[in-house]
Amino acid sequence: MKASGPQLVRWVALAGMVALYAAARLPETDGGERRALAARFAFRASPLPELPGLSAAGVREVHPSLDRISAWISSVGAAVALGDLDGDGLAAEVCHVDPRFDRAIVSPAPGTGRRFAPFALTPELPPGVAPMGCLTGDLNEDGRNDLLVYHWGRPPVAYLRRTPPSYRLAAADYLPVDVAPPGERWYTNAATRADVDGDGRVDLVVGNYFPDGARILDAGGAGRESMQSSMSRAYNGGRNRVLLWQAGRGGERPSVRYRDAAAGLDADTLHGWALAVGAADLDGDLLPELYFGHDFGPDRLLHNRSRPGRPALAVVEGRRGPATPASKVLGRDSFKGMGVDFADLNDDGLLDIYVSNIAEEWALEESHFVFVSGGRADRLRAGRADWTDESEALGLSRSGWGWETRFADFDADGVTEAVQATGFVRGRVDRWPELHEIAMGNDLLLADTRNWPRIRPGDDLSGRLPNPFFVRALSGRFVDVASEVGLGLPQVSRGIAVADVDGDGDLDMAVANQWEPSMFYENRAPNPGRHLSLHLHLPLTPAPFRVEPGRRGWASSPVSVRPAIGAAAEVRLPGGRRLVAQVDGGNGHSGTRSPELHFGLGRRLDAPDVEVALRWRDTAGRIHARTVRLAPGWHTVTLGSAPETAVPAAGGAGEVVR
Numbered sequence: 001m002k003a004s005g006p007q008l009v010r011w012v013a014l015a016g017m018v019a020l021y022a023a024a025r026l027p028e029t030d031g032g033e034r035r036a037l038a039a040r041f042a043f044r045a046s047p048l049p050e051l052p053g054l055s056a057a058g059v060r061e062v063h064p065s066l067d068r069i070s071a072w073i074s075s076v077g078a079a080v081a082l083g084d085l086d087g088d089g090l091a092a093e094v095c096h097v098d099p100r101f102d103r104a105i106v107s108p109a110p111g112t113g114r115r116f117a118p119f120a121l122t123p124e125l126p127p128g129v130a131p132m133g134c135l136t137g138d139l140n141e142d143g144r145n146d147l148l149v150y151h152w153g154r155p156p157v158a159y160l161r162r163t164p165p166s167y168r169l170a171a172a173d174y175l176p177v178d179v180a181p182p183g184e185r186w187y188t189n190a191a192t193r194a195d196v197d198g199d200g201r202v203d204l205v206v207g208n209y210f211p212d213g214a215r216i217l218d219a220g221g222a223g224r225e226s227m228q229s230s231m232s233r234a235y236n237g238g239r240n241r242v243l244l245w246q247a248g249r250g251g252e253r254p255s256v257r258y259r260d261a262a263a264g265l266d267a268d269t270l271h272g273w274a275l276a277v278g279a280a281d282l283d284g285d286l287l288p289e290l291y292f293g294h295d296f297g298p299d300r301l302l303h304n305r306s307r308p309g310r311p312a313l314a315v316v317e318g319r320r321g322p323a324t325p326a327s328k329v330l331g332r333d334s335f336k337g338m339g340v341d342f343a344d345l346n347d348d349g350l351l352d353i354y355v356s357n358i359a360e361e362w363a364l365e366e367s368h369f370v371f372v373s374g375g376r377a378d379r380l381r382a383g384r385a386d387w388t389d390e391s392e393a394l395g396l397s398r399s400g401w402g403w404e405t406r407f408a409d410f411d412a413d414g415v416t417e418a419v420q421a422t423g424f425v426r427g428r429v430d431r432w433p434e435l436h437e438i439a440m441g442n443d444l445l446l447a448d449t450r451n452w453p454r455i456r457p458g459d460d461l462s463g464r465l466p467n468p469f470f471v472r473a474l475s476g477r478f479v480d481v482a483s484e485v486g487l488g489l490p491q492v493s494r495g496i497a498v499a500d501v502d503g504d505g506d507l508d509m510a511v512a513n514q515w516e517p518s519m520f521y522e523n524r525a526p527n528p529g530r531h532l533s534l535h536l537h538l539p540l541t542p543a544p545f546r547v548e549p550g551r552r553g554w555a556s557s558p559v560s561v562r563p564a565i566g567a568a569a570e571v572r573l574p575g576g577r578r579l580v581a582q583v584d585g586g587n588g589h590s591g592t593r594s595p596e597l598h599f600g601l602g603r604r605l606d607a608p609d610v611e612v613a614l615r616w617r618d619t620a621g622r623i624h625a626r627t628v629r630l631a632p633g634w635h636t637v638t639l640g641s642a643p644e645t646a647v648p649a650a651g652g653a654g655e656v657v658r
Helices: 005-024 031-038 064-073 377-382 432-440
Strands: 043-047 079-083 093-098 103-108 130-137 146-152 157-161 174-178 188-194 203-208 241-249 255-260 273-280 289-295 300-304 313-316 339-343 352-356 358-360 369-373 387-389 400-408 417-422 469-472 478-480 493-499 508-513 519-523 530-539 546-549 561-563 568-572 578-582 597-602 610-617 623-630 633-638
Touching: 031 478, 079 130, 079 508, 093 130, 093 146, 093 508, 103 130, 103 146, 130 188, 146 188, 157 255, 203 273, 203 289, 273 339, 273 352, 289 339, 289 352, 339 400, 352 400, 352 417, 417 508, 530 568, 530 610, 568 597, 578 597
Parallel strands: 079 493, 188 273, 400 493, 530 633
Antiparallel strands: 043 519, 079 093, 093 103, 130 146, 146 157, 157 174, 188 203, 203 241, 241 255, 273 289, 289 300, 300 313, 339 352, 352 369, 358 400, 369 387, 400 417, 417 469, 417 493, 469 478, 493 508, 508 519, 530 561, 530 597, 546 633, 568 578, 568 610, 610 623
16 A cells, blocks of 8 residues: 555654664673773862852742742752963863852862962842853953853843952952843853954853843742743743943953844744853854754754844754654754753864753653764855754763763863763652653643642752763764763762863863752873863954963963954864864853863874964954964964965955955
């Protein structure tokens, strides 16, 4: 009997599901290979410093109408950033938010000496306000690294460095400056920095969650506060924002000013419930594409078509094949996007995209995403994202209730590892059955929390998961070896920050935990490969292109510099392989990696140096390029005038440098 059109579609879909199931159940890596993979890594754990004299709290006070789900409402806020705050060239300072105390705490990273006492950047905040994350960077472009703290209950605050470089930091070194009207109520869960409009200045991209003006943390509030309008198509969240840099100055009374350009976002992106934000140039024009990871609805990838002062961001989506579920297509998912990071996994010179969702067996098995490039980035201008989810084949589709995702090469062998923060709330009573009921019910029930299951202290949703540490096997699949390398203890984690804190050439990391001490993991890999690590500094006044061996911080630079956010580097290895990376301005959920670039060169590099192609925009938005040869190790590169190679300016960003 000949199948009809609808029957054929169903049979093809069934075949696709069978294929996906078979892929998900591919044989595990054998014990010998697993042990060999794990033997390459080791970490030494230390808790992040805490402030003395503060009493730890449990769940936050919430609006009375949300009291039934107070643990759910209080389940975010742990965050961590690593960076060079004292200008010595080492990313040895940490800013982390501890929700038990509702403070943003600045301290030396464990193991780097007691150079200054930990201090709270945020004072005791008024009722209804809580810190949710930190970013590091030169916000006012005066040549000194600042901090940005974002919140629930108010807009972000820039803490601008107003004192000369010193190894002894204190709260008095920073002046708090509002970046938006302080009377507004934003509920920010993620933020990153990027030159969105190509004018050479670094802007802010802010991902908000609850609707602006809500009173989520107002324990004395009246009436009822609403939740999301859908579990899969919710567009009633807070207003996501693109804040364009306008002006800044340094000195004793530093300042910075931004302009809200969020009106350029499409309606669905504008009011998605954002838990993650990422910015990366996917098509090579040095204009960053933006990725919004949305809870309760489709994530959004925006192709950047901006000109200076005129941001233009167009929604692009993947294409669905006959055996592809809609929720596995980029931009069409119905999952719970909660983390995003970028790396080139298939060696085509284009960045791929790693996204956390909820993917716990016997609970809610959505899928994490690994959108791998098909090599046709030019299709973005036509609205097509040529990135396909290959998380099943790569072994990264499932790990639990995921938050931050991080790609990093922890043993410098030239192959990236993958790390995730997982877990939601820890208690004694499993609430998954009731949560399934509300998730499968009518969306109209969601707005009123009286229809929700009880999620209060003592209740549990994925509360006893270890954070996975994935290593790539010879088959190409990633294998979780967390328990073998000292990372296997259950934690309820949110943010992951990565940096070479001690300058030894391998990457360390910090993990922000909810309701328990956050942790720092010193990398003790027994036999790491050779590395190439780059400080890419952008001069704030005219300066020549300059390469200096070693780690040179902003404090020792002969000219005023800042990290070159968005600059791209391609390392060309003998044999033709290319390694690519871009300077990160804070991508993800609530973890911020330091802006240095780190390339693993492997253990068998027999060349004295490697070719490195650099591309960047100067502070006027003009595009430069330079190719140099660099020996393994640390180098500080001042990205000044580079007449050797000129490239066409993209996006109308000014004249070509010659």
